[in-house]
Every structure is written in C-alpha cells, then in structure tokens.
Amino acid sequence: MKRWLIxxxxxxxxxxxxxxxxxxxxxxxxxxxxxxxxxRQRVLAHYFGAEDLAVYFAAFRLPETxxxxxxxxxxxxxxxxxxxTMLSSGDRRRAWHVAGITQSTILVVFAILAVVILxxxxxxxxxxxxxxPESRQVLMADLTRFxxxxxxxxxxxxxxxxxxxxxxxxxxxxxAPLFYNVGIILGSAMLSHFGVWGAATGAVIGAAAHFLIxxxxxxxxxxxxxxxxxxxxxxxxxxxxxxxxxxLELAALQISKSIELFLSTLISIASYTYFTFANTxxxxxxxxxGYPFAKAALPTLAAHAAHRDKDAFVxxxxxxxxxxxxxxxxxxxxxxxxxxxxxxxxxxxxxFTWEATVQTxxxxxxxxVGVVAQALLSVLTRSFYALHDTKTPMIIALCSIxxxxxxxxxxxxxxxFEVWGIALAFSLAAIVQAFVLLFVLNARVRVLTKQLMVNIxxxxxxxxxxxxxxxxxxxxxxxxxxxxxxxxxxxxxLALPTGFERFVLDTRYTVNLIFxxxxxxxxGMFVYLLLAALFxxxxxxxxxxxxxxxxxxxxxxxPQQAExxxxxxxxxx
Numbered sequence: 001m002k003r004w005l006i007x008x009x010x011x012x013x014x015x016x017x018x019x020x021x022x023x024x025x026x027x028x029x030x031x032x033x034x035x036x037x038x039x040r041q042r043v044l045a046h047y048f049g050a051e052d053l054a055v056y057f058a059a060f061r062l063p064e065t066x067x068x069x070x071x072x073x074x075x076x077x078x079x080x081x082x083x084x085t086m087l088s089s090g091d092r093r094r095a096w097h098v099a100g101i102t103q104s105t106i107l108v109v110f111a112i113l114a115v116v117i118l119x120x121x122x123x124x125x126x127x128x129x130x131x132x133p134e135s136r137q138v139l140m141a142d143l144t145r146f147x148x149x150x151x152x153x154x155x156x157x158x159x160x161x162x163x164x165x166x167x168x169x170x171x172x173x174x175x176a177p178l179f180y181n182v183g184i185i186l187g188s189a190m191l192s193h194f195g196v197w198g199a200a201t202g203a204v205i206g207a208a209a210h211f212l213i214x215x216x217x218x219x220x221x222x223x224x225x226x227x228x229x230x231x232x233x234x235x236x237x238x239x240x241x242x243x244x245x246x247x248l249e250l251a252a253l254q255i256s257k258s259i260e261l262f263l264s265t266l267i268s269i270a271s272y273t274y275f276t277f278a279n280t281x282x283x284x285x286x287x288x289x290g291y292p293f294a295k296a297a298l299p300t301l302a303a304h305a306a307h308r309d310k311d312a313f314v315x316x317x318x319x320x321x322x323x324x325x326x327x328x329x330x331x332x333x334x335x336x337x338x339x340x341x342x343x344x345x346x347x348x349x350x351x352f353t354w355e356a357t358v359q360t361x362x363x364x365x366x367x368x369v370g371v372v373a374q375a376l377l378s379v380l381t382r383s384f385y386a387l388h389d390t391k392t393p394m395i396i397a398l399c400s401i402x403x404x405x406x407x408x409x410x411x412x413x414x415x416x417f418e419v420w421g422i423a424l425a426f427s428l429a430a431i432v433q434a435f436v437l438l439f440v441l442n443a444r445v446r447v448l449t450k451q452l453m454v455n456i457x458x459x460x461x462x463x464x465x466x467x468x469x470x471x472x473x474x475x476x477x478x479x480x481x482x483x484x485x486x487x488x489x490x491x492x493x494l495a496l497p498t499g500f501e502r503f504v505l506d507t508r509y510t511v512n513l514i515f516x517x518x519x520x521x522x523x524g525m526f527v528y529l530l531l532a533a534l535f536x537x538x539x540x541x542x543x544x545x546x547x548x549x550x551x552x553x554x555x556x557x558x559p560q561q562a563e564x565x566x567x568x569x570x571x572x573x
Contacts, residue, residue: 029174030292034284036181038346041280043185044199045347047192050270050356055136056196057276058129058261059143062117063151065254069247070106070113071158078242079159081302081385082235084166088303092222096163098235100226103159105236108229110155114148121145128258129272131265143200150207157211160218166299172217179209245394246385252401259405260422263412271419274356277347278363278423282371285331290375293320294382301386310445313386317447319542320379325459326539328375330528333467334521335368337474341507341517348510362420370427373434380437383447392440400433455538462531470524477516479504 044053079102086095117124121141125132129140161173180203187202194201230236264271297320304313335342339361348357381393404425411421442448475481482504505512532540 029171029178030287033174033177033181034287036178036185037280038284040181040184040188041277042347042349043188045277045352046349047188047351048196048199049351050273050353051136052196053276054265054269054272055129055132055140056143056199057272058125058132058265059140059147059200061128061258061261062121062124062144063147065251065258066110066113066117066148067151067154067158068254069250070110071155072250078239078246078385078390080162080166080298081388082239082242083163084299084302085306086235087166088306094235096222096224097226098233098239099159099163099223101228101230101233101236102239103156103225104227104229105231106159107155110152114152117148118145128261129265130262131267132269136269139196143196146197146200147203150204153204153207153211157207157214160211160214160223163218163223164214164221165295167221168299169217169221170296172214176210176213179213180206182206183209242388242390245390249394249397249401252398256401256404259408260426263408263422264419267412267419270356271359274359274363275419275422277343277360278367278420281342281346281364282335282367282374285328285335285371286375286378289327289331290324290378293324294378297379298382298386301383305386305388313445314447314449317379317383317445318449318452321376321447321452322455322539323542324375324379325372325456326532326537328372329459330463330466330525332368332371333463334470334524335371336365337467337470337524338517338520339365339368341474341513344513345510345517359418359420362418363423366420366423367427369424370430373427373430376434377430377437380434380441383441383445384437387444393437396433396436396440399436400429403432404429451538458532458535458537459539462528462535462537465531466524466528469527470520473523474516474520477503477505477519479506480508 044056048056079099083095083099086092086098121144122138125137125141125144129137132140157176161176164170164173183204183206184199184202187205188199191198191201260275261272264275297316300316301313304316340357343357343361343364347360381397384390384393407425407428408422411417411425415421417424438448505516507513507516529540
C-alpha cells in the first residue's frame with residue numbers, strides 16, 4: 001500500500017519534459033474537466049429555470065472581474081516568465097521569496113476591492129442588469145457577496161498553479177478544476193431546495209477544494225507562504241511593470257463582459273442564460289486545444305527568448321500553432337453544422353425549452369465563427385509575453401474590445417438582433433485581434449513561414465470539405481427536415497414515399513438524435529483525417545510519430561530545432 005502511495009505521489013509530482021507531452025497531459029485533464037463542466041451546466045439546467053440561472057450567472061460577474069484582473073493579469077503575463085527566469089538562474093530561494101511578495105500584495109488588493117463590492121453590490125447589480133426586476137437584482141447582489149469567497153480561494157490557488165507549471169508540473173493544476181465542477185454539481189443536486197443558493201454554495205466548496213488539493217504539492221516543491229509586502233523589491237517591481245498592461249487589458253475585457261450582461265438583460269431575463277450556455281460550448285475546443293498548447297509552450301518560448309534564439313522560437317511557434325489549428329478548425333466547423341443537436345443533447349431538459357435550444361444554438365453558431373481566432377489568441381499573446389512585451393497585445397486587445405462593444409450595441413440596440421448578435425460581435429472582434437497580433441509578431445520575429453502558411457491552407461481546405469459533407473448528411477437523415485419540405489404532400493392528400501420512416505431518423509427521440517449526431521460527426525472527422533493524410537498535413541505525421549513513440553515508451557516530443565547557428569531575436573525580445 002505504501003509503495004502505491006509513493007508511486008502515486010511521484011506521478012503527480014513528475015515533471016513534463018516537452019511541450020507536446022505537457023499539452024497532452026493538460027489536454028486530457030481539461031477534457032475531463034470540461035465534460036464535468038457540461039455535466040455541471042446540464043445539472044443546473046435540470047434543477048433551475050433559465051431566468052433563475054441568468055441571475056446565478058450574473059452574480060459571478062463582479063467576483064470574476066476581480067480575479068481576472070488581479071490574478072490572470074499578473075500570473076501568465078509577468079509572474080511565470082520572471083519566475084521561470086529566476087529558477088533557470090538557479091536562485092530558487094529568491095524565486096519563492098518573490099512569489100510570496102507577489103501573492104501577498106495581490107491578496108491585500110483583493111481584500112480591499114472585495115469590501116467595496118460587499119458594500120455596493122446592490123446598486124451595482126442594478127447597473128449591470130437593468131433588465132432584471134428588483135427582486136432578482138437583490139438576489140444577484142446577495143449571491144455576488146457570497147461568491148467573493150470562491151474567488152478568494154481561486155486567488156490563492158492559481159498562484160500555486162503558476163508556480164508548479166513554471167517548474168514543469170502540470171498534472172495537479174490540471175486536476176484541480178475537476179474538484180470545482182464536482183462541488184457545483186453536488187451543491188446543485190443536494191441543495192436544490194435552496195434554489196440557486198445551493199449551486200452558489202457548491203461553487204465556494206469547489207473553489208476551496210481547488211486550492212487545498214494543490215497546497216501539499218506546491219509545498220513539496222519549495223513553496224512557503226510568508227505574508228510580506230515589499231513594493232521596493234526590484235523583481236516584484238518588474239512583475240508589476242510587466243503585468244500592468246495585461247491587467248489594464250483584462251479590465252477592459254471585463255467591462256466588455258459586463259456590457260454583454262447589460263445588453264442581454266435588455267433582450268430578456270433568460271437571454272444571459274442562452275449566451276452563457278453557448279459560451280460554455282464554444283470554449284470547449286479552446287480550452288482543450290488552444291489553452292493547453294499555449295500554456296505548455298510559454299516556458300519554452302520564454303526560454304528561447306531569454307537565449308535570443310530566434311530559430312528555436314519560430315520553430316516552437318510554428319509547431320504549437322499548427323497543432324492548435326489542426327484540432328480547432330474542424331471542431332469549429334462541427335459547431336456550425338451541429339449547433340442545434342449539440343445544444344439539445346447538452347442542455348435539453350423539461351426546463352430548457354425548444355425556444356431556449358434554438359436561441360442557444362444561434363448564439364453557438366455565432367461564437368463558432370470566431371473559435372479559431374480565440375484559440376490562436378492564446379498562443380499569440382503568450383508569444384509576446386515570452387518576449388517580455390505585454391504592451392503590444394494590450395493595445396491591440398483594447399482596440400478589439402472597443403470594436404466588440406461598438407458592434408454589440410449596434411447589433412442589439414440598432415439592428416435588434418437576438419442574443420446571438422452579442423456572440424457575433426465578440427467573434428468578429430476576436431478575428432480582427434488575432435490577425436493584427438499575428439502580423440505584428442511576424443514583423444518582429446518572422447513567424448509566418450511558408451511551411452506554416454501552406455499547412456494552414458491545407459487544414460482549412462480539408463475541414464471545409466468535411467463540413468459540407470457533414471451538413472448534407474445531417475439534412476439527408478433528419479426526418480424533421482423532410483417533414484417541412486414535404487409538408488405540401490399533406491395538403492394535397494398524398495402519403496409520404498414508401499420506406500420513408502426507415503430512411504430517416506425521428507430526432508424528437510434522444511436515442512435517434514445521439515445516433516445521428518455521432519454518425520455525422522464520425523463521418524466528418526474520418527473525411528477530415530483522410531484528406532489531411534492525403535495532402536500530407538504536417539500534424540498528422542507528428543501525431544502518428546508521437547503515438548508510436550508513446551506506445552514504445554520512447555517519447556521525444558519537442559519540435560525539431562535548427563542545428564545550424566541560430567539567428568538572435570531582435571533587441572528587447
């Protein structure tokens with residue numbers, strides 16, 4: 001028994017030695033977390049109506065704003081690159097000391113701002129959700145105050161995650177979100193008689209578990225929390241300097257998200273639920289493929305930038321970008337084609353009506369337009385962070401956010417679109433942001449190689465062909481489609497063709513819907529992979545080699561780097 005415990009601990013503490021192995025590990029656990037996330041949303045849709053859920057989701061707005069600005073803004077853009085550099089120099093004690101100062105300072109700032117929200121939660125709820133009746137605004141304010149506890153735990157927890165990831169330990173940080181989702185699921189199911197308060201209680205318990213599961217492993221790596229505030233520390237000042245642009249960017253992004261809430265409540269009370277559910281589904285491919293690869297690549301990109309190795313930097317960027325596009329492009333196409341079946345299977349309950357399904361499906365298709373761009377943003381922004389440049393992505397992001405807000409107001413207030421108009425505005429802004437970041441990065445490091453461009457073209461072409469076939473197959477086999485097209489036969493007193501019922505599937509039944517969705521998806525993915533192999537898409541070869549090496553336990557997964565003399569990165573990079 002003791003041997004098994006030791007082996008388990010060694011597995012959890014094991015360092016991931018390459019981008020692909022780290023990304024695969026994170027990806028596997030994120031898939032589990034996202035599946036649980038879908039189960040969580042399904043449970044919420046089962047126990048609570050769309051209008052109650054809109055209040056519940058809205059209550060997260062202010063607490064999440066604090067977390068995103070203070071933690072996400074400093075962790076990825078500044079703390080991890082500097083922490084990694086200090087560890088690479090061999091000064092581990094100094095690295096952990098600076099980590100403690102950074103965490104202590106952010107904790108104090110969070111506490112101060114949390115008090116402000118506690119006091120002004122009620123009037124802020126009225127500003128953020130003017131379409132909610134007064135009783136729901138009061139509930140939103142009370143939930144907001146309570147959910148600050150969850151974000152406090154996340155604040156502590158994500159610094160532990162960042163420290164472990166900087167040391168190449170990705171397993172435990174990737175496991176932690178599972179506990180958060182389980183907390184909400186259990187809270188919703190076991191405390192549903194308290195209404196959405198049950199789900200909120202589950203969120204706080206899950207956030208606490210997210211922190212506690214990581215604490216012993218972070219301590220084993222050397223982390224010791226010592227409350228100390230030292231604004232004069234040179235490394236801390238460097239972190240703040242680097243983090244400030246990213247924090248400003250995220251502040252603007254949170255304003256944009258608040259405006260999304262504002263506009264959706266003007267459409268209807270339930271619209272924010274439709275928007276949130278659609279957002280959950282579209283984040284699935286980004287979280288599984290975009291985020292893990294970019295996250296795993298950041299330490300490597302930062303190391304190449306520190307050594308001014310331009311060729312290695314470009315090779316890593318090309319490798320990571322190719323992997324992201326290879327997976328995300330066909331998934332984006334699938335979301336466009338299968339939007340309604342996916343929404344019905346994910347959230348279809350008695351409380352989640354057909355109208356809710358349609359509205360969520362429209363929002364999902366609008367989000368799908370920008371899925372690829374969003375996935376690329378994760379690696380593009382981190383490429384700039386690796387170059388110790390947080391100002392450029394901040395400026396571009398602020399412009400993108402401004403565009404998003406303008407388009408959202410136009411689509412909702414002028415053109416009177418439903419909630420999918422807010423999703424479309426977000427997607428269009430993300431596309432513009434990704435293109436601008438890519439061209440600016442290329443001007444500095446020349447990442448747009450011929451190899452990358454050709455590969456992108458092949459991936460898009462293969463996915464487009466597969467998407468057309470998926471669409472045709474879906475329409476061919478769905479009885480609901482033919483019932484509409486052949487409705488004139490009933491008016492003429494004519495019967496449907498012989499064998500019609502055996503040829504198509506009545507998707508009013510869940511089993512038939514599952515079968516049709518899986519069939520269309522399987523055919524589409526088979527066609528995509530077949531075409532990718534025929535056109536010799538580079539990622540097919542990489543994955544085949546990786547699986548072969550994995551089976552033989554000879555995994556060597558880092559992208560090939562130039563053996564010749566490397567070209568130095570430009571000054572400041």
